[in-house]
Amino acid sequence: MSKLKIAVQKSGRLNEDSMRILKDIGIYIDNGKDQLKASAKGFPVEVFYLRNGDIPQYLKDGVVDVAIIGENVLIEKGNDITIAEKLGFSTCRVSLAVPKSSKYSGIKDLEGKRIATSYPNTVQDFLNKNGVKAKIHIINGSVEIAPNIGLADAIVDIVSSGSTLFKNNLKEVDQILKSEAVLAVSPVLNEEKQAILEKIQFRIQSVLKGRESKYILLNAPNDKIESIINLLPGMNSPTVLPLAQEGWSSIHSVISKNEFWDVIEELKANGAEGILVCPIEKMVL
Template identity: 75%
Template sequence: MNNLRIAIQKSGRLNEDSIKILKECGISIDNGKDQLKASAKNFPMEVFYLRNGDIPQYLLDGVVDIAIIGENVLLEKGSNITITEKLGFSGCRVSLAVPKSFKYNNISDLEGKRIATSYPNTLKQYLQKKGINADLHIINGSVEIAPNIGLADAICDIVSSGSTLFKNNLKEVEVMHNSEAVLAVSPKLNKEANEILEELKFRIQAVLRGRKAKYVLMNVPDNSLENVIKILPGMRSPTVLPLAEKGWSSVHTVIKKDKFWEVIKELKVAGAEGILVCPIEKMVL
């Protein structure tokens, strides 16, 4: 059997998050320091460590079969590449920013202005949709200094926390695109590699479902069971087991992280006690 060839970012946060999810999928990668390619010990996979901006071309050429990559990079360089799974980590946004002294009301204020960016294709498409003409300056790296040295009136760049903008006396004025890490697929993927990919996706989906939920156990008086069960969003229905103490039951269920605190508050009001919350490693449907 051939190996599935996956590209991930050579270094940085996306590299760390990519290695982490593969590990949580039970894939052990034998990687020495500064290796550009490594093999998995227990899964038919080869890992290529590449520069983020080079990965779309490797996918298009079929040098690698799949990649974990920022959606923003595909938007800029890989418009013909299919996204098969959104991974929910390494979130950022592609935004327009201007100096804090710039009196910005809306996008029309950038008409005729100079904008520095490492994302010219993304920026061109956005400005065309908005009917704005601007002078684009393409810069690789350190885009945020352009207004301070008089090279540009505004910038288009990726933003995570916004701290870099703050340090350079800039303010974010337009969010053009929200991005996260995705699993992207080469248009030249063959049948055998696709079969391995389906197994990888099955594992990834189980990990992602686990990350988005909590396993909750609680003690509930029997006379409050009906009200508590109505509150629970559960996967199908909660598990209810009688306790040794007469008149009480133990209720087990799964709650989504984004609804967690609101649901817990309602459960307490409804009579639940001794609520125990556990992380879920994986969730297979």
């Protein structure tokens, strides 16, 4: 049986998050230090550890079949590559920044100015859409230093917390795009490997759904069940079980992790007691 070749970033936060989700979907990789390729245990997968910027071309050429890669890299170097899944981790943004001392009222202020970046195609598209002509200096490495040494008037780079900009006396003034890790697919994937990919996608979807949700259990007086159920739609409907104490029931459901604080406050106001909220490892729909 053919093995599906998955590319991940060689090092860094995206590498760590990629290996974590592979482990969560039951793909265990035994890779030694500085190893560039490793096979999974009990699953037809090989993992290739590659430079992030090289991965789009490897996908196009069919050297690797799929990749866990930042969406921003695909937009820059492989926007014709299909995204099979958005993975929800390693989020960042590609933003425009200028020195803190600079006055900035809008993108038109960069007319005729110099912009340093590792994302020339992304920046050029952004400038074209806004009808601005500027000089782009391509820098591979520490882009933030460019304004401080007089090489550029502004930079475009990935931003997570913004601390690197702050340390280099820069301020974020415009967001070009948002990015997260995605599962990208080679355009030359064959049917046999497509079947393996579909199994992986099923597992990933189950893990991501679990990460987005919380399992909630609570006790409620029977005369409050209807009002509480209206707050807990769950997957289909909440589970209601009678308790040993007469007139009380236990209610079990699933809620979005982004909503559970607001929901819990409403539940308490409607008579719920003994509320227990648990993480969900995986959720198969």
